[in-house]
Amino acid sequence: MAFDLLANTWNAVTLWALRHGPLRPRELRDRIGGISPKILTETLRRLEHNGLLTRHAYAESPPRVEYALTALGRTLLAPIETFGAWAHEHGDEVLAAQERTEGP
16 A cells, blocks of 8 residues: 555655645646646545545635645655655666667
8 A cells, every 4th residue: 555655656746746835736736737637636635535635625715725744644755855866866877777678
């Protein structure tokens, strides 16, 4: 189960986007970039289901919803940052290995 949380790229990206505080869905899409509303909704539901974020609906007109990390969700920020640093440091090596195995 834990591996499933990081196996989906959008999970880590969404958690990272929420690291500075609550955001509305549109703000999340703007911050993330390249994610469709449908995929964002699925990702938010999955992360909420797993206890990594909360959804707060305000009783306003028009309705307003914000998402925020839970304490459990915050525990994933350090591993996500570490993985990102590793990818930045070794990305060229990974691409070179992929090119070698793809052949002509």
